[in-house]
Amino acid sequence: MARCSQGWVFLLAVLVLALSTPCSQAYLKHKKFKTKTDVYLSPKFVLEPGVSSNKYFYNIQFPKGHIGLKSFNAEVVDAEGRSTPLNETYLHHWIVLRYYARKSYVEPKQQSPYQLSESDVIWVENSGACQPGSLGQYYGLGSETRKTATHVPGRYAIEVGDGKGLPDGFEERWMLNVHAIDTRGVEDNLGCTECRCDLYNVSRDPSGQPLPAGYTGGLLCCTDGAKCRLKRGFDGEKKNHYLRYTVKWVDWSEFLLPAKIYIFDATDIMNSSAPAAAKHNCQVEYDVAKSCNATGVCLDNKWAKISIPTGGYVIYGVAHQHKGGLGSTLYGQDGRVLCSSTPIYGNGTKAGNEAGYIVGMTTCYPWPGSVKIKNAEPLTLVSTYNSTQMHSGVMGLFYILVAETL
Numbered sequence: 001m002a003r004c005s006q007g008w009v010f011l012l013a014v015l016v017l018a019l020s021t022p023c024s025q026a027y028l029k030h031k032k033f034k035t036k037t038d039v040y041l042s043p044k045f046v047l048e049p050g051v052s053s054n055k056y057f058y059n060i061q062f063p064k065g066h067i068g069l070k071s072f073n074a075e076v077v078d079a080e081g082r083s084t085p086l087n088e089t090y091l092h093h094w095i096v097l098r099y100y101a102r103k104s105y106v107e108p109k110q111q112s113p114y115q116l117s118e119s120d121v122i123w124v125e126n127s128g129a130c131q132p133g134s135l136g137q138y139y140g141l142g143s144e145t146r147k148t149a150t151h152v153p154g155r156y157a158i159e160v161g162d163g164k165g166l167p168d169g170f171e172e173r174w175m176l177n178v179h180a181i182d183t184r185g186v187e188d189n190l191g192c193t194e195c196r197c198d199l200y201n202v203s204r205d206p207s208g209q210p211l212p213a214g215y216t217g218g219l220l221c222c223t224d225g226a227k228c229r230l231k232r233g234f235d236g237e238k239k240n241h242y243l244r245y246t247v248k249w250v251d252w253s254e255f256l257l258p259a260k261i262y263i264f265d266a267t268d269i270m271n272s273s274a275p276a277a278a279k280h281n282c283q284v285e286y287d288v289a290k291s292c293n294a295t296g297v298c299l300d301n302k303w304a305k306i307s308i309p310t311g312g313y314v315i316y317g318v319a320h321q322h323k324g325g326l327g328s329t330l331y332g333q334d335g336r337v338l339c340s341s342t343p344i345y346g347n348g349t350k351a352g353n354e355a356g357y358i359v360g361m362t363t364c365y366p367w368p369g370s371v372k373i374k375n376a377e378p379l380t381l382v383s384t385y386n387s388t389q390m391h392s393g394v395m396g397l398f399y400i401l402v403a404e405t406l
């Protein structure tokens with residue numbers, strides 16, 4: 001309550017100020033709301049023709065303090081800082097995870113996040129909706145990153161650095177996972193970006209077990225260092241790359257309203273009566289079989305019914321799909337559209353508009369208050385792909401920001 005009333009006193013002060021100066025100016029000039037921008041480079045990763053690089057970078061550079069994140073944009077650049085086009089370096093995905101680590105703890109290189117020491121690391125995942133340890137990131141995109149808006153509108157922001165649940169002797173840190181595939185000289189471009197196991201000559205998973213029956217492609221086959229089949233005799237130099245990421249943020253203040261992150265997965269099989277850790281079963285990836293109906297329409301719809309215990313107002317939404325994706329929609333219980341997001345395919349040659357690649361996703365910015373999710377409302381997520389040909393290891397994710405207060 002104290003928090004709330006202070007906020008109102010402050011709001012009143014801004015309104016009073018607004019009588020003497022135009023409101024927007026008074027609002028923007030106040031240093032508390034000044035948006036700061038930091039641009040960072042990830043540690044380097046080295047690529048050579050055909051090679052898949054899937055790196056985990058721990059304790060990355062990130063704005064410090066109790067802040068509200070306003071946007072996170074990223075792209076792959078080369079050693080000279082030039083944007084690398086997708087037809088040479090395919091950006092499969094990047095994700096950013098938040099965690100608390102014992103101050104003295106040094107993360108071992110190249111361990112995946114859920115393999116780190118459990119007594120030294122506490123993952124601070126988003127608000128849901130997958131099982132713990134799955135899709136818990138704060139941000140994450142793929143080839144679409146250059147043309148996908150990520151900003152949080154208005155007075156909303158993603159609150160971090162608040163120290164909630166931070167044990168003594170621990171500090172907040174961030175991890176960046178970058179998965180890129182160098183497709184210079186490859187025999188089958190689509191197959192390499194879709195991580196086809198035969199092209200990578202992989203028949204066992206990273207732990208040495210045979211691949212699951214029927215597994216033709218996906219993350220198990222384009223692990224770090226795996227190499228996709230090249231055209232005979234192709235040779236190309238090694239190249240250094242970096243993920244350049246731009247974070248916009250504001251110092252946290254009573255005037256800001258927290259936005260919660262939820263990520264839905266079209267492969268989720270939800271069991272409401274199961275205990276919390278087993279309620280969801282997000283697979284992250286799935287395959288699209290080649291299939292057309294009697295009238296020659298070739299569409300694949302993957303859908304899941306999912307709910308979140310505490311609803312609120314949707315203030316932002318975006319889907320994540322791979323090549324072949326035709327869009328994704330999140331529906332409410334009565335069939336109303338909460339948000340629909342479609343891929344933007346490039347049609348040029350330059351980085352940001354590469355022909356045939358998904359270079360952006362459309363986003364939703366509903367007027368705050370206009371799109372409401374009720375507590376535990378059954379939602380339906382539908383992810384549509386073009387099934388003229390088969391696709392392996394595709395994704396059907398949907399990221400939304402929910403505000404519980406207006």
Ligand SMILES: *[C@@H]1O[C@H](CO)[C@@H](O)[C@H](O)[C@H]1NC(C)=O
Pocket residue numbers: 085087088183184185348349350
């Ligand atoms: C990528 O596209 C550019 C522009 O069309 C072209 O010049 C270049 O050779 C292509 N690179 C590869 C590896 O296909």
Ligand SMILES: *[C@@H]1O[C@H](CO)[C@@H](O)[C@H](O)[C@H]1NC(C)=O
Pocket residue numbers: 201
């Ligand atoms: C494929 O992997 C097998 C062992 O798993 C190996 O014997 C074979 O040489 C590999 N082929 C190529 C072309 O790398």
Ligand SMILES: *[C@@H]1O[C@H](CO)[C@@H](O)[C@H](O)[C@H]1NC(C)=O
Pocket residue numbers: 271272273274275
């Ligand atoms: C859902 O979870 C409950 C409790 O764990 C279990 O008894 C039930 O078999 C599960 N239902 C399905 C369809 O998996």
Ligand SMILES: *[C@@H]1O[C@H](CO)[C@@H](O)[C@H](O)[C@H]1NC(C)=O
Pocket residue numbers: 293294295296297299
């Ligand atoms: C094929 O799919 C399209 C699009 O979903 C639909 O309009 C059409 O009725 C379908 N045709 C048949 C024969 O099922």
Ligand SMILES: *[C@@H]1O[C@H](CO)[C@@H](O)[C@H](O)[C@H]1NC(C)=O
Pocket residue numbers: 347
């Ligand atoms: C590429 O797409 C844009 C936007 O959809 C369009 O305006 C432009 O004419 C297209 N360019 C080519 C070369 O097709």
Ligand SMILES: *[C@@H]1O[C@H](CO)[C@@H](O)[C@H](O)[C@H]1NC(C)=O
Pocket residue numbers: 326386387388389
């Ligand atoms: C699906 O893909 C095929 C070939 O890849 C293409 O010809 C067709 O136009 C696509 N359909 C849609 C609806 O995008």
